[in-house]
Amino acid sequence: xxxxxxxxxxxxxxxxxxxxxxxxxxxxxxxxxxxxxxxxxxxxxxxxxxxxxxxxxxxxxxxxxxxxxxxxxxxxxxxxxxxxxxxxxxxxxxxxxxxxxxxxxxxxxxxxxxxxxxxxxxxxxxxxxxxxxxxxxxxxxxxxxxxxxxxxxxxxxxxxxxxxxxxxxxxxxxxxxxxxxxxxxxxxxxxxxxxxxxxxxxxxxxxxxxxxxxx
Numbered sequence: 110x111x112x113x114x115x116x117x118x119x120x121x122x123x124x125x126x127x128x129x130x131x132x133x134x135x136x137x138x139x140x141x142x143x144x145x146x147x148x149x150x151x152x153x154x155x156x157x158x159x160x161x162x163x164x165x166x167x168x169x170x171x172x173x174x175x176x177x178x179x180x181x182x183x184x185x186x187x188x189x190x191x192x193x194x195x196x197x198x199x200x201x202x203x204x205x206x207x208x209x210x211x212x213x214x215x216x217x218x219x220x221x222x223x224x225x226x227x228x229x230x231x232x233x234x235x236x237x238x239x240x241x242x243x244x245x246x247x248x249x250x251x252x253x254x255x256x257x258x259x260x261x262x263x264x265x266x267x268x269x270x271x272x273x274x275x276x277x278x279x280x281x282x283x284x285x286x287x288x289x290x291x292x293x294x295x296x297x298x299x300x301x302x303x304x305x306x307x308x309x310x311x312x313x314x315x316x317x318x319x320x321x322x323x324x
Contacts, residue, residue, distance in 0.1 A: 123165075126157060126161065126165065127165055127175075129155040129156065129157065130151060130152075130155045130157065130162055130165060130166070130172070131172075131175050131179050132155070133151050133152075133154035134146070134151045134154075134155075134172050134175075135176050135179070135180070135226065136154065137150055137154055138173065138176060138226065138229045139225055139226070139229065142229065142232065142233070143169075143173060143229050143230070143232070143233040143236075143239065144233055144236075148162050148163065148169055148172070151172065168238070170236070170238035170239055170241075170242060173229075173230065173233075173239065173242060174245075176226055177223070177226050177227070177230060177242070177246060180223045180225075180226045180227075181222070183219075189253075190219075190253045190256075190257075191253060191256045191257070195211070195215045196215075196257070196260065199211050199212060199215070199257070199260055199261070199264075200260055200263075200264060202264070203264075205261075205265075205266035205316055206312060208261055208264065208266050209261070209266070209308070209311050209312050209315055209316065210308060212257060212261065212311070213284075213304060213307050213308045213311060214304070216257075216284050216307075217284070217300065217303065217307065220284055220285065220286055220289045221300060223286055224289050224290055227246070227286040228286070230242060230243050230246065231243060250281070250285065251277065251281050254280045254281050254284070255277040257280070258273055258276045258280055258315075259273055261276070261315065262276070266316070267315055267316070268315065268316050268317040270317065271315055271317070275314075276314065276315050279310070279311060279314035279315065280311065283307050283310055283311060284307055292306070
């Protein structure tokens with residue numbers, strides 16, 4: 110039996126084209142900003158036709174959303190955070206403090222990657238579609254963070270006095286682009302100091318203890 114590999118090759122070409130467009134848009138949005146970067150600029154940078162960008166993403170706000178999603182995930186693959194491999198390690202961890210540390214170690218790099226693009230979105234939020242994207246991003250962040258906190262709770266790692274809602278509030282308030290930018294920008298913290306600060310507070314809020322290594 111002969112297997113036709115053309116569909117697989119087409120899918121791979123489509124993934125590569127999408128990745129090139131997202132990478133090109135990321136660079137242009139960071140350097141020029143969202144408003145002054147056109148679809149044609151992105152197409153030229155990616156080495157594709159402008160119509161290809163429209164075909165893949167439809168609109169410029171949807172392209173910006175794809176750029177933001179890629180910064181969160183770390184790649185252009187459409188795999189939700191909760192289905193990423195590192196979450197399996199979180200589920201399997203038996204020690205509560207280690208589980209929280211794993212959560213922080215995986216979450217902080219996401220904020221580091223996302224913060225520059227998040228700032229692009231925030232600055233362009235006078236556009237109605239981008240404003241909607243900003244609000245959706247915050248809702249998705251809280252939804253994903255609640256799912257991760259629920260994972261910890263299902264493993265028995267939350268303090269009995271801490272509800273999933275309260276733990277999610279603490280996570281949402283500590284691990285976000287706004288706080289990261291304030292502390293690393295205005296206050297001059299480096300990323301490792303931010304990570305230690307988040308760890309210390311999350312361990313306290315979720316487990317009711319402060320590990321000496323987090324101070």
